[in-house]
Amino acid sequence: MDIRTLLLALALGNLSLCAALFFFEQGGSANATGPAPRRHLSWGHAKLCQAVAWTLLYFRGVLPDFLTIPLANAILFAGFALDAAALWELAGRRVWRRYLLPALGAAVGVYTAGWLLQFGAGARTAIASVAAGFFFVSGIAALGRGWRAGTPLRRYLLLLMLVLTVMVVARGLRGLTPDGASPLLAQLGVAALYLMMLANAFGYLLLVREQAQSELARLEVVDPLTDVPNRRGFYQALTPWIALARRPGMPAALIVMNLDQFKRVNDNYGHPAGDMVLKAMVDICKKQLRDSDQMGRLGGAEFAILLPRTGQADAVMVAERIRSAIAALPVKAEAEKAIISMTASLGVTVIRAEDSTVSLFKRADEALQAAKLAGRNRVMEAQVSSMIDA
Numbered sequence: 229m230d231i232r233t234l235l236l237a238l239a240l241g242n243l244s245l246c247a248a249l250f251f252f253e254q255g256g257s258a259n260a261t262g263p264a265p266r267r268h269l270s271w272g273h274a275k276l277c278q279a280v281a282w283t284l285l286y287f288r289g290v291l292p293d294f295l296t297i298p299l300a301n302a303i304l305f306a307g308f309a310l311d312a313a314a315l316w317e318l319a320g321r322r323v324w325r326r327y328l329l330p331a332l333g334a335a336v337g338v339y340t341a342g343w344l345l346q347f348g349a350g351a352r353t354a355i356a357s358v359a360a361g362f363f364f365v366s367g368i369a370a371l372g373r374g375w376r377a378g379t380p381l382r383r384y385l386l387l388l389m390l391v392l393t394v395m396v397v398a399r400g401l402r403g404l405t406p407d408g409a410s411p412l413l414a415q416l417g418v419a420a421l422y423l424m425m426l427a428n429a430f431g432y433l434l435l436v437r438e439q440a441q442s443e444l445a446r447l448e449v450v451d452p453l454t455d456v457p458n459r460r461g462f463y464q465a466l467t468p469w470i471a472l473a474r475r476p477g478m479p480a481a482l483i484v485m486n487l488d489q490f491k492r493v494n495d496n497y498g499h500p501a502g503d504m505v506l507k508a509m510v511d512i513c514k515k516q517l518r519d520s521d522q523m524g525r526l527g528g529a530e531f532a533i534l535l536p537r538t539g540q541a542d543a544v545m546v547a548e549r550i551r552s553a554i555a556a557l558p559v560k561a562e563a564e565k566a567i568i569s570m571t572a573s574l575g576v577t578v579i580r581a582e583d584s585t586v587s588l589f590k591r592a593d594e595a596l597q598a599a600k601l602a603g604r605n606r607v608m609e610a611q612v613s614s615m616i617d618a
C-alpha cells in the first residue's frame with residue numbers, strides 16, 4: 229500500500245470514529261433526562277483533529293503548502309495531545325493540561341519555525357515524529373499508572389503503543405541520516421501510525437467498557453453515598469467470621485446502629501443535608517474503629533459494624549465510644565447554614581457458634597430496638613440485661 233493510500237485510510241478511519249462517537253452520544257442524550265454526557269470529549273476532539281489533519285496531508289501538492297504542511301501538522305499534534313489527554317482522563321487524572329498544552333505549543337512552534345526557515349523535508353519529518361512520539365509516550369504513561377494492578381488489556385495496549393512509538397520515531401529520525409529514509413522505513417512508519425490509530429481507538433473503547441464493568445461490579449457491593457460496603461458487601465465480609473465463630477478463640481462481634489430521628493434531618497434541612505450527615509457519621513465511626521474492623525451501610529440510616537477478634541465487653545466499649553463521638557460532634561451543613569446534632573442507638577452482640585446471618589442480625593436488631601424503646605442515644609447488648617445509658 230503506498231503512503232497516499234495510507235493517509236487516506238487514516239483520514240477516513242478517524243472520520244468514521246468521529247461519526248460513531250457522534251451517534252453514540254446522540255443515543256445517550258436521547259435516553260437520558262439530563263444533559264448529554266461529555267465524558268469522551270477529549271477523545272472525540274482528538275479523532276476530529278486527526279481526521280482533518282490526515283485529510284490535509286492527503287491533499288499535499290493539491291492545496292497550498294501552508295495548509296498541508298504547518299497547519300496540517302499543528303492539527304495533527306493537537307490530535308495526538310488530545311489522545312493522550314483522553315487516556316489521562318480515563319486514568320482519573322486531569323493534570324494533563326499542565327504539561328500537554330505547553331508541549332503542544334512548543335511542538336507547533338518548532339515545527340512552524342522549521343517550515344518558515346525552510347528546513348528540508350527530512351528535518352521537518354524528524355521534528356514531527358519526535359513531537360508525535362512525545363504525545364504517544366505521554367498516553368503510554370497514563371496507561372502505565374498502577375502497572376501492578378493494571379489489567380491485561382492495559383498492559384497489552386501499553387506495550388503495543390510503545391513498539392509503535394519506536395517505529396514512528398525511528399522513521400522520522402532516519403530522515404536526518406545522509407542516505408535519507410528508505411521508502412520501506414517510511415511506509416513502516418506510516419503503517420505504525422495507522423496501527424496506532426486502531427490501537428488507540430479500540431483500546432480506548434475497550435478500556436472505557438472495562439472501567440464501566442468494574443464500576444458496576446463495585447456498586448453491587450459498595451454504597452455509592454458513603455463508600456462503605458452496602459448490605460450485600462457487608463454480608464460477604466461477615467460470612468467468613470460466622471464460619472470462624474465455630475472455632476474456639478475466634479470471637480467476633482457485630483454492632484448495628486441506627487441514627488435517631490434521622491427523618492427529621494431530611495424534613496428540616498433537605499435530602500442533600502441528610503446525605504451529608506450520613507457521610508459524616510461514617511467518618512466519625514471510622515475514626516473510632518481499627519483498620520481491621522468493617523463498617524457497612526445496611527440501608528437508610530442503618531449501619532452495621534463487624535469487629536473481628538473482639539468479645540462482648542470490648543464490642544460494647546467500642547459501641548459506646550461511637551455513640552458518644554456522634555453525640556459530641558454536630559455536623560456543619562454550610563449550604564443550609566445549620567449545625568445538625570445527631571445521636572444514634574446501637575445494638576451489640578457477639579457471633580455465636582450456631583449463628584446464621586439471620587439469627588445474628590435478629591439478635592442485634594432486637595438489641596437495637598430495645599435501645600430505641602429505652603429512649604434512643606444508647607447502647608444495648610443482645611439478650612444481656614446490662615445496659616449502658618447515655
Ligand SMILES: Nc1nc2c(ncn2[C@@H]2O[C@H](COP(=O)(O)OP(=O)(O)OP(=O)(O)O)[C@@H](O)[C@H]2O)c(=O)[nH]1
Binds near residue numbers: 528
Ligand atoms: N438523605 C438521605 N435520607 C435517606 C437515605 N436513605 C433513607 N433515608 C431516609 O432516612 C430516614 C430513615 O428514617 P428511620 O430510620 O426509619 O426513622 P428515624 O427518623 O431515623 O427515626 P428512628 O429510627 O425511630 O429514630 C427516612 O426518612 C428515609 O427517607 C439517603 O440515602 N439519604
